[in-house]
Amino acid sequence: MKSYKENIDFNNLPRHIAVIMDGNGRWAKKKGAMRIFGHKNAIQAVKDVTEGCGELGIKYLTLYAFSTENWSRPKAEIDGLMELLVSTLKQEIKTLMDNQVKLKTIGDTSNLPIDCQKNLAWAIDQTKNNSGLTLVLALSYSGRWEIIKATKAIAAEIEQGKIKASDINESLFENYLQTSGIPDPELLIRTSGELRVSNFLLWQIAYSELYITPTLWPDFRKEHLYEAIWSYQQRERRFGKTSEQLNPVS
Ligand code: IPE
Ligand code: IPE
Ligand code: MG
Numbered sequence: 002m003k004s005y006k007e008n009i010d011f012n013n014l015p016r017h018i019a020v021i022m023d024g025n026g027r028w029a030k031k032k033g034a035m036r037i038f039g040h041k042n043a044i045q046a047v048k049d050v051t052e053g054c055g056e057l058g059i060k061y062l063t064l065y066a067f068s069t070e071n072w073s074r075p076k077a078e079i080d081g082l083m084e085l086l087v088s089t090l091k092q093e094i095k096t097l098m099d100n101q102v103k104l105k106t107i108g109d110t111s112n113l114p115i116d117c118q119k120n121l122a123w124a125i126d127q128t129k130n131n132s133g134l135t136l137v138l139a140l141s142y143s144g145r146w147e148i149i150k151a152t153k154a155i156a157a158e159i160e161q162g163k164i165k166a167s168d169i170n171e172s173l174f175e176n177y178l179q180t181s182g183i184p185d186p187e188l189l190i191r192t193s194g195e196l197r198v199s200n201f202l203l204w205q206i207a208y209s210e211l212y213i214t215p216t217l218w219p220d221f222r223k224e225h226l227y228e229a230i231w232s233y234q235q236r237e238r239r240f241g242k243t244s245e246q247l248n249p250v251s
Pocket of ligand 1: 022023024025026027028066067068071082193
């Protein structure tokens with residue numbers, strides 16, 4: 002069977018792909034296993050998509066790994082996820098280095114267990130000079146949290162007289178977001194079929210193309226990534242304009 006990769010236009014790749022990695026629990030349930038079994042089997046999907054993005058030359062991949070709201074889950078599941086994060090960082094650091102992947106996080110990582118924070122800081126430092134894909138892990142992240150944090154920082158600078166209220170515009174606001182310096186995702190993928198954004202990158206996805214697949218995250222592989230990119234490339238991104246404006250007949 003022909004791969005979607007063969008149909009990808011390499012001159013029209015998204016610079017930034019964001020993924021809501023959903024469906025681990027359902028994947029495990031289908032197999033009659035505990036939810037944590039689904040999370041463990043999600044690691045292969047993370048590896049595949051990271052490698053696939055790196056090979057294609059995508060510059061940024063942001064993965065929604067743990068939301069602010071996920072703190073409401075049972076403690077045993079949260080503990081399992083945090084342990085998995087630490088063991089995966091240790092296990093994968095060599096692959097990240099070999100593939101020139103640079104690790105970053107967005108979110109309120111000061112809420113994470115200290116062991117997680119230390120290992121993240123270590124992996125971020127180890128990979129800081131890598132020049133390939135930037136892999137952004139959203140951890141203890143939510144879009145509303147990020148927007149409130151940015152707003153408070155801007156308000157504080159106004160109070161201190163560093164900026165004026167009239168200076169606020171989109172480009173200034175973006176400087177205070179967690180994703181400062183990173184282009185908005187052109188493509189947002191959500192697995193497992195849920196038709197919602199679940200508090201992810203609320204500011205940044207204003208004009209992202211959405212791709213929702215019924216595939217559960219632990220089953221997601223490079224070929225699914227290629228299909229999502231191919232689908233993205235079939236869209237006409239109008240940004241409010243008309244199709245005729247974008248394709249004038251000469
Ligand atoms: C996504 O899978 C992983 C996290 C949110 C951490 P879920 O754990 O949400 O799996 P479902 O949605 O219950 O199937
Ligand atoms: C979104 O998935 C968060 C992550 C993928 C980390 P959820 O499973 O938490 O989302 P909802 O609760 O179904 O919207
Ligand atoms: Mg879910």
